[in-house]
């Protein structure tokens with residue numbers, strides 16, 4: 001029988017704890033965001049029952065439907081997909097974190113639309129760390145300017161950086177790319193953004209290299225919930 005969601009969650013959590021040890025990271029310093037896009041609310045409920053609180057979604061309407069179905073569960077929601085400017089209000093209202101801010105205009109809208117009775121929205125800036133390969137993310141040369149603009153917005157709390165590197169099979173190459181994101185965050189801290197401590201990097205195929213390079217958040221979908229209909233992952 002195929003392993004259940006709680007079993008796959010426990011396996012993934014175990015691999016994360018092993019990596020923390022192997023790479024001299026503090027125990028519990030890596031937060032697991034379970035990426036539930038394309039999977040039903042029932043799968044989220046199963047993961048929650050097994051102790052998982054943080055969930056990542058890419059598609060707004062799908063996420064809102066699941067939030068409504070699961071209203072009442074104390075879940076922490078992370079928006080990790082591309083942001084269209086006509087969708088910012090629901091993101092600002094319903095999510096706790098946004099990992100994919102890559103333009104000042106989007107950041108301004110999220111800040112203006114964040115309800116005043118909620119704490120500032122936790123924001124990560126998405127960096128195009130592999131160059132040409134990805135269309136999303138701010139270019140590394142533009143990062144300092146974007147950080148300066150975001151840091152002063154009252155509805156947002158700038159917490160760190162996120163990246164989705166181009167797929168790469170070699171572990172050392174994976175590490176090198178993640179190291180560039182870690183270096184970019186360190187450079188922002190040197191510029192005075194002392195709170196830029198979160199590094200959202202690593203997915204099912206590369207999270208161990210990301211933890212080796214300082215990931216504080218890993219975003220893992222298929223290892224927990226199984227293959228997606230929209231993915232190229234082998235379905236064997």
Ligand SMILES: *Cc1c(COP(=O)(O)O)cnc(C)c1O
Pocket residue numbers: 035037058080081164203204205219220221222223
């Ligand atoms: C889908 C997705 C993930 C999870 O990918 P898996 O390979 O299924 O672990 C992580 N981050 C982002 C931004 C995603 O879109």
